[in-house]
Amino acid sequence: MIKDELNALLSQSVDGLITQGLLPPGDYPIPVVESPKQAEHGDFAVTFALASAKVAGMNPRQVGELLATALQATDTFESVEVAGPGFVNLRVKPNKFEGSLAEVLNSTDKRILEKPGHFARPAQPHPHRINVEFVSVNPNGPITIGSGRGAAYGSALCNLLEASGHTVHREYYINDGVNSEQMRQFALSVRALKLGTEFPEKGYRGDYVQAVADVLDTAEDHPTEWWQSEAQATMLERQRRDLEAFGVVFDTWFSEQSLHDAGIVAECLNELIAKGAADDEPRRTVLKMGKKGAIEEVVREDQPQDEDDAEGSERTVWLRSTKFGDDMDRVLRRRDGRLTYIASDVAYHRDKFNRPSSADRLITVLGPDHHGYINRLRAVVAAMRMSPSEPNGVPAFGEAAELFRDQAEQASCEAATRQAEKELLVQIFQLVRFLKDGKPAPMRKRDGNIFALSDLVDEIGQRLHPDADRKTQQQAGRDVARFFYLMRHHDTTFDFDLDLAAKQSDENPVFYVQYAHARICQLIDRAKTEIPGVIPDVTAADLGIREVSLTELHERERSLLIKVFELREEVARAAEDLAVNRIATYAIELARAYHGFYDQCRVIDAAQPDVSKKRLAIVLATQTALRAALDLLGVSAPERM
RNA sequence: GCCCUGGUAGCUCAGUGGAUAGAGCAACGGCCUUCUAAGCCGUUGGUCGGAGGUUCGAUUCCUCUCCAGGGCGCCA
Numbered sequence: 001m002i003k004d005e006l007n008a009l010l011s012q013s014v015d016g017l018i019t020q021g022l023l024p025p026g027d028y029p030i031p032v033v034e035s036p037k038q039a040e041h042g043d044f045a046v047t048f049a050l051a052s053a054k055v056a057g058m059n060p061r062q063v064g065e066l067l068a069t070a071l072q073a074t075d076t077f078e079s080v081e082v083a084g085p086g087f088v089n090l091r092v093k094p095n096k097f098e099g100s101l102a103e104v105l106n107s108t109d110k111r112i113l114e115k116p117g118h119f120a121r122p123a124q125p126h127p128h129r130i131n132v133e134f135v136s137v138n139p140n141g142p143i144t145i146g147s148g149r150g151a152a153y154g155s156a157l158c159n160l161l162e163a164s165g166h167t168v169h170r171e172y173y174i175n176d177g178v179n180s181e182q183m184r185q186f187a188l189s190v191r192a193l194k195l196g197t198e199f200p201e202k203g204y205r206g207d208y209v210q211a212v213a214d215v216l217d218t219a220e221d222h223p224t225e226w227w228q229s230e231a232q233a234t235m236l237e238r239q240r241r242d243l244e245a246f247g248v249v250f251d252t253w254f255s256e257q258s259l260h261d262a263g264i265v266a267e268c269l270n271e272l273i274a275k276g277a278a279d280d281e282p283r284r285t286v287l288k289m290g291k292k293g294a295i296e297e298v299v300r301e302d303q304p305q306d307e308d309d310a311e312g313s314e315r316t317v318w319l320r321s322t323k324f325g326d327d328m329d330r331v332l333r334r335r336d337g338r339l340t341y342i343a344s345d346v347a348y349h350r351d352k353f354n355r356p357s358s359a360d361r362l363i364t365v366l367g368p369d370h371h372g373y374i375n376r377l378r379a380v381v382a383a384m385r386m387s388p389s390e391p392n393g394v395p396a397f398g399e400a401a402e403l404f405r406d407q408a409e410q411a412s413c414e415a416a417t418r419q420a421e422k423e424l425l426v427q428i429f430q431l432v433r434f435l436k437d438g439k440p441a442p443m444r445k446r447d448g449n450i451f452a453l454s455d456l457v458d459e460i461g462q463r464l465h466p467d468a469d470r471k472t473q474q475q476a477g478r479d480v481a482r483f484f485y486l487m488r489h490h491d492t493t494f495d496f497d498l499d500l501a502a503k504q505s506d507e508n509p510v511f512y513v514q515y516a517h518a519r520i521c522q523l524i525d526r527a528k529t530e531i532p533g534v535i536p537d538v539t540a541a542d543l544g545i546r547e548v549s550l551t552e553l554h555e556r557e558r559s560l561l562i563k564v565f566e567l568r569e570e571v572a573r574a575a576e577d578l579a580v581n582r583i584a585t586y587a588i589e590l591a592r593a594y595h596g597f598y599d600q601c602r603v604i605d606a607a608q609p610d611v612s613k614k615r616l617a618i619v620l621a622t623q624t625a626l627r628a629a630l631d632l633l634g635v636s637a638p639e640r641m
Numbered sequence: 642g643c644c645c646u647g648g649u650a651g652c653u654c655a656g657u658g659g660a661u662a663g664a665g666c667a668a669c670g671g672c673c674u675u676c677u678a679a680g681c682c683g684u685u686g687g688u689c690g691g692a693g694g695u696u697c698g699a700u701u702c703c704u705c706u707c708c709a710g711g712g713c714g715c716c717a
Contacts, residue, residue: 034657034659035657036660037656037659037660037663038661038663041660045659045660047658047660050659050697050698051658051659053697054697060697083660084660085660085697085698086697087660175717177717179717181716181717182716182717183717256717288642289642289643289644290643291643293644296643303715316715318715327643327644327713328713330715331714331715334715340715340716340717341716341717342717368645368646368710368712369711370712371644371645371646371711371713372644372645372712372713373712374645375644428645428646430645430646430647430710430711431646431710431711433710488654489655491645491646492647492654493646493647493709493711494653494654495653500653500666507665507666508679509665511679512665512679514679515677515679515680518677519676519677519679519680522676523676523677526676530676577657581655582655585654585655585664588664588665589655592664595681596680596681598676598677598681599672599681600682603676604675604676605675605676640677641677641679
């Protein structure tokens with residue numbers, strides 16, 4: 001793509017200057033082109049002169065002049081200007097865009113997620129096998145509009161990681177442990193509704209509970225476990241349906257309980273004890289933290305042992321997670337022998353690493369209420385991955401002396417923690433506030449009903465297209481909801497304006513982008529009938545672009561092309577930062593560039609076939625980029641609106 | 642107390658250590674007998690919460706601080 005070519009050219013030029021003795025040898029930064037904020041600064045800008053003035057021992061403008069002279073000589077630029085304190089502003093000769101345009105057109109009609117050769121797929125220097133776990137809510141209710149953000153983000157993130165050259169596994173962790181008190185309450189609520197028995201005090205109300213009861217085909221009572229597994233399965237099915245309708249599918253729905261059933265949780269527990277990462281000493285270590293994560297004090301809380309406890313009660317087993325960066329030790333096995341959620345987490349994470357096509361990176365997407373879970377989760381992975389250490393009897397220093405057996409253990413634990421920081425990335429998405437009539441809309445209705453993701457999709461779809469069929473409504477609702485969820489950075493609280501989402505107007509960015517695509521499609525259709533033979537044949541093996549020469553470019557053509565070429569870089573950067581919102585922003589910018597081009601550049605003109613051909617090539621390239629961006633977001637690209 | 646996130650135009654928000662900080666909406670004014678006006682163009686609008694520091698250069702990095710939201714269970 002054009003930027004890579006220019007970067008290579010820059011490096012050559014700088015090397016040349018050094019070889020010629022015009023620049024003193026030194027440790028220079030790698031020169032790269034940047035996109036200027038203002039169009040009048042040219043197509044690309046170089047800040048090399050500013051960054052390297054010190055190394056060169058010259059003033060930045062001087063370095064800029066040298067670089068400009070060298071670049072002038074390459075016959076690549078229409079203009080090279082040194083501006084301001086030492087920027088080098090570049091305007092590229094139109095024909096230098098031909099290669100990049102051909103590259104994009106080669107990808108027309110290919111989906112970004114299908115063909116590895118797609119132009120938007122950057123060369124991935126460090127491809128990983130990434131397991132992305134997201135949504136993973138309890139199977140005791142429908143997917144809420146709060147979780148909707150995690151669903152949208154997680155699914156788009158997976159697309160993005162794939163597009164940037166990683167292998168991705170999409171995973172949903174089912175919190176179906178039979179020990180779960182919440183699931184027990186949910187099951188008992190269903191039972192009460194079905195059999196007319198007494199409703200549990202902490203029971204779940206809402207139509208969806210009744211709906212589960214209605215589905216179950218039984219008239220008699222069963223053990224609680226039966227109700228639990230039946231209610232769960234029914235609810236899970238609803239979740240799966242809702243998610244699918246929202247464009248979210250998983251490769252694996254992983255059952256927590258299956259780990260218990262296979263005895264793996266217990267096995268892991270024993271492993272941790274053997275490694276010294278867990279034990280049943282009756283104490284909990286709590287770290288008093290100062291600023292910047294500095295340990296101020298190690299507090300040892302002795303746990304009272306109830307002599308009165310029922311016979312057969314066991315000693316509490318603690319994960320010494322304070323050895324792995326957590327601020328508090330965590331319980332793995334309760335006194336009554338039940339294993340905790342975090343105990344299954346150990347087994348679960350071991351499993352993720354140990355499958356046949358195992359992951360080497362884990363990404364876990366969690367909601368805002370799980371922020372405190374990050375260190376704990378990392379400690380779990382660290383403890384599970386740690387290799388046991390031979391005692392060396394050298395006591396650790398300072399606070400560490402309270403935590404570790406000796407320096408050998410400290411080294412081992414710290415290495416495991418650092419490793420876990422690399423292997424496990426926890427992404428927190430922040431709260432969404434839903435606004436209706438300018439006021440916050442409650443997430444939970446007074447009757448105990450939850451504002452479900454499916455309600456959101458339906459409501460937006462119905463308000464947009466009151467008279468359309470259900471499929472059209474759902475598609476529209478899904479497109480708008482996904483785009484709204486994704487257009488803000490996931491780690492920022494944002495307001496979801498339901499009225500704006502349901503407005504079919506220029507205020508709604510989704511339609512702004514989709515409209516650009518629809519305009520393109522209609523234009524291409526029209527060109528096929530009005531000026532057949534002029535439209536570049538992108539299906540030909542050796543593309544029609546070879547006949548399209550870019551001898552001159554209208555300003556709008558130029559800026560549109562540059563924007564199209566940016567997609568690949570944008571995908572790489574967004575994937576690097578796990579920032580899906582960049583793609584939404586890019587889509588809006590690309591749409592803007594297209595609308596601007598469309599307004600000023602007449603495409604179909606039988607009198608000027610060369611101009612038409614060139615512009616159609618640019619339009620096709622834009623269509624490819626726009627589709628790719630929308631694909632990544634999981635938003636449809638309609639052919640007409 | 643500690644941790645996380647945010648504070649940028651009237652509103653909603655972009656912004657990668659670079660130039661005069663951008664967009665959409667709102668307000669005002671233009672552009673359809675030629676490819677979809679769900680569009681385009683222009684005007685108005687800013688102590689980038691505050692104070693220090695690093696840097697040739699800070700909205701961006703560091704420290705402190707103010708304000709707002711969220712989180713810190715033998716719950717999951």
